[in-house]
Amino acid sequence: MQKVALLLAEGFETVEALTVVDVLRRAGVGITMVSTMDSRKVLSGQQILIHADLHFNDVNFDEYEWLVIPGGLPAVKRLAEDQRVLELVKDFALNKNVAAICAGPSILNELSLIQNIKFTCYPNTIEGEAEKNNQYSNVCQDKNIITAKSMAHSLEFALCLLEQLADEQTVERVKNSLYL
Numbered sequence: 001m002q003k004v005a006l007l008l009a010e011g012f013e014t015v016e017a018l019t020v021v022d023v024l025r026r027a028g029v030g031i032t033m034v035s036t037m038d039s040r041k042v043l044s045g046q047q048i049l050i051h052a053d054l055h056f057n058d059v060n061f062d063e064y065e066w067l068v069i070p071g072g073l074p075a076v077k078r079l080a081e082d083q084r085v086l087e088l089v090k091d092f093a094l095n096k097n098v099a100a101i102c103a104g105p106s107i108l109n110e111l112s113l114i115q116n117i118k119f120t121c122y123p124n125t126i127e128g129e130a131e132k133n134n135q136y137s138n139v140c141q142d143k144n145i146i147t148a149k150s151m152a153h154s155l156e157f158a159l160c161l162l163e164q165l166a167d168e169q170t171v172e173r174v175k176n177s178l179y180l
Contacts, residue, residue, distance in 0.1 A: 002065040002165050003030040007085065008052050010037055011074025014044040015151045016101045020068055023158035026174045029165050031068075034059055036082055045072040056084065066161070067092040071102025071122060071151070080107050089113075093145060099161050101148040108145065117142035120149045 006020060017033070024031040035042050035052035042050050061067075067089065069079065079085045086107070092098045093113040100108060105121035108114045120140045138153040139146065139160050146164070148157035155178070163171055 001028075001030060003032070003063055004066040004068060004161075004165070005032050005034050005059060005061060005064045006068040006070065007056075007079060008033055008035050008037070008042040008050060008070070009075040009078035009082075010043050011045045011072045011078065012042065012070045013072035013075070013102060013151050014046045014048050016072070016104075016154050016157075017044070017050075017068075017070035019154035020070070020099075020158045020161065023155070023162055023174060023178075024165070026177060027162055027166050027170050029162065032059065032064070036079060036085055045074060061088060061091075064096075066097045066099060066165070068161070069098065069100040069104035069107060071100075071104045073103050073125075076103040076106060080110060086111060097144040097146075097164070099146040099148075099157070101154065101157050102150050105147045108147075114145065114147075117145060119145065119147040121147060122150050 021031055032054055033052040034054055034056055036056045040052045040055050042052055089107055090111050102122045103125045105119055106125045109126045118140050120137050139148045139156045146160055
């Protein structure tokens with residue numbers, strides 16, 4: 001089964017991160033919360049302390065097929081300032097798969113990875129040429145990249161990701177467990 005790494009930096013949007021973790025774990029998909037901070041403890045933008053599964057330096061990203069970037073502007077700024085993260089995002093976008101929500105797609109934009117695809121993100125987080133491709137829909141999937149507009153679309157984002165990782169029966173089982 002494919003494995004997913006979810007990046008956490010201080011100030012991440014709680015619902016965007018934990019909804020993905022919840023949905024994928026309900027389905028039995030391997031998802032690892034990865035701290036990019038100095039410790040495995042990461043404080044969300046809503047002041048919720050999360051103990052990540054692993055620290056960035058302890059992860060063998062070769063074992064993962066998907067990288068998830070939750071939003072939360074303070075967190076996304078921290079991720080964008082971390083050269084290790086930028087190299088990882090670029091590698092996943094070019095060779096594997098990336099899912100990013102809210103302000104998260106701005107990292108893909110900074111790396112010129114969404115210029116020729118349909119995507120969505122939180123309004124006004126991306127400017128310039130890439131903004132023309134921004135469809136401003138709730139969730140977009142184009143090629144190997146999934147993007148979502150905002151925290152309000154976290155469940156739809158997580159389910160779109162799940163559809164790439166699990167069979168139809170598993171997706172339906174999870175949806176039924178959520179009464180969708």
